[in-house]
Amino acid sequence: MRQAIAESADASSKTIGFTVWRARQILAERAGEEAMDVPTQRKLYRLFAKLAVGSHTTGSARTRRSVALRPPGPFGEAPAGAPGEVMQIDSTPLDVLVRLDDGIAEKVELTALVDIATRSITAAVLRPTTKAADASVLLARSVTPETMRPGWPEALRMSRSVLPHRRLLTLDERLEHAAARPVIVPETIVCDHGKAFISHNFRASCRYLGINLQPAHKATPTDKGTIEKTLASVATLFAQFAAGYTGRSADRRGQHLQDGPLWSLPELQELLDEWVIAVWQVRPHDALRDPDSPGRAFTPNEKYAALLSSCGYVPLPLSGEDYIELLPERWQAINSYGIRIKHRTYDGRELNPLRRQHSGVTEKKGLWEIHHDPYDVTRVWVRDRRAGRWITVYWKHLHRVGVPFGEMAWDRAVQQVPDGTEAQIADAAAALLQRAHAGPSQNAEAAGKRSRRDRRIAARTRAAPTSSQIPDPPTIEETGSEPADDTLAPVIPLGLFDPLEDPWRRP
Incomplete structure (x- = not known):
């Protein structure tokens, strides 16, 4: 038996x-x-x-x-006596429907990073699908202060909280207008074997920030029970109060939720960020009890303030180049036509000294390190190790598409035009985004031509905006380069308008 x-x-x-x-x-x-x-x-x-x-x-x-899958022995947990000593990261579908572009109602994924010592949620992002770049964004948000946003009450300021704002302000000027969310630099992060967390990009981001990545045992959620419980608490304390809550299973889901009022993805992200500061960080946590006073449960902010006096605070400012470092990388050759990624050609005048040249990295057989944003295919960044800088290279057919879009829309356009040229694929992607921006058509015949997959791809693409932290390309004065064209077109000035002149007289 x-x-x-x-x-x-x-x-x-x-x-x-x-x-x-x-x-x-x-x-x-x-x-x-x-x-x-x-x-x-x-x-x-x-x-x-x-x-x-x-x-x-x-x-x-x-x-x-x-x-x-539970271990046979008693449960245990790695001790953490300082903020950031041990942190856990995970992602899960959020039980809330959001309204994407073109009226598409769909669930999104929540990826969060929690600190073991203080139980603080240092970062949480919502995306249609979690990618390795989203996990790297969590690292950047964890070490960056959360700035107060328009519409937030003044009570959410760090200066109004129990956090030692005055002492921290002397060390980090970025905290002057910061919200009451701790800034924690991870030392060790425990993750599962999801594709976004074991990817080369996330591992490289952890190495760049000096973080030790510790994967858990396969199919063993008890190795990171804190983040599992935290994500479940988000569903209980936040998601069920949001419009479009679906419940954790099909038998708990209501009817016709997609027809009711739903939040957009940026609006729900704004509510989640405010909820973390206004509710989670000031809510007593049962795991934050001091042995000297076991009858009192501390809040994450109170625990952070108590531990900060013994472990200290070291700010970690991130520049624009640091955000480029956290993006996914690939190694390719720079040919005479430039760089080609998934049928897209990137080229620029600054690549002239690097064409068909050895990068100097013998481990990669002389290929060049290229970083790209999966949510914005309009540009890539090439690392020039000789000059110690990043070179921004734009897509050759950028003028054909007026708005940024990601690889999801591009892959869909490739499926629609499998044997097309790069220009034809760019036109197909532009048409896809234009149809999504125009909204539902009143003409039934025109609406029938648009498949649900096209609307879904376009909506998910527009729901994942590009990062505003990535800097603009350097100016000509900074790089010392010249304009791409050697010759300028002749300038034809417009004549002055004379109201007394005969308009029908030919010159």
Whole structure:
């Protein structure tokens, strides 16, 4: 019977009768042809009731798998005595529908970073789909103060909170207009084996910031139980109060949610950021109890203020080049036509000294390090190790598309024009975004030509704006380069308007 119960851990949920039947089969296989006295059906059911306690054999398959993956020993946790010593990161679908462009209602993913010592949510972002670049953005937001935004009450300022604002302001001038959210630099981050967290980009971002990345055991959520519980608390304390809440499962979901009032993705992100500061950071946490006063539960801000006096604070300012460092990288050659990425050509005058040249990185066979933003295909950055700078290179057909867009829209345009040229694919992407911007068509025939996938891709693309932290390309004075064109077009001035002149007279 124990073997039959253990076999059902990864299988679909079945009834008690199947488990009893499987126990009889196992007994027959062991006994062979020997006759054995099998207990009655009633006794086997009573035996199952005793052995299956807490295993959810006939209940939820998801709960049963979670129980089976728990370690057999007592639970433990890595001690953390300072902010940032141990942090955990994870992502999960947020149980809230948002209204994307073109009227598409869809769920988004929440990615958050929580500190173990203070239980502070240092960063939380919402995206249609979590990418490695989004995980790197969490690192940048964790080490950067949260600036007060228009419409937020003055009570959310750091100067009005229990955080030692005056002492911190002497060390970091960025905290003058900061909100009451701790600024924590991670030392160790525990993550699962999701693609966004074990990607080369996220590992490179952690190495650049001096962070030790510690992947958890596979299929072992108990290795990062704090972030798992935190994300569940966000659903309980925040998501259910938002319009469009769907519940955690299909049997808890209401009807016609997509037809009701829904928040847009930027608006929901704004509400989440305000909720973290106004509710989570000032809410007493049961895990933040001091041994000297076990009857009192401290808030994350209070715990951070108490630990800061013993561990100190070291600001980590990030410049525009630091944000470029956190973007995904790839290694390619710089040819005579420039750089080609997914049928897109990037070229510029500043690449002339680098064309068909060795980058000096022998480990990469002389290829050049290129960083790109998956939410903005209009430009890439090339690292020039000889000059110690980044070169901004623009897309060759940038003039064909008037708004920035990501790789998701580009991949969809490639599917629509599989054998097309780069210019044709650019026109297809521009048409896709233009149709999304125009909104639902009143003409049924025109609306029928637009597939739901096209509307979904366009809406998700426009819902993930590019980062405003990435700097503009350097000016000519900074780089010493010249304009791309050697010759200028002749300037033809317009004549003065004479109201007394005969307009029909030919010159």
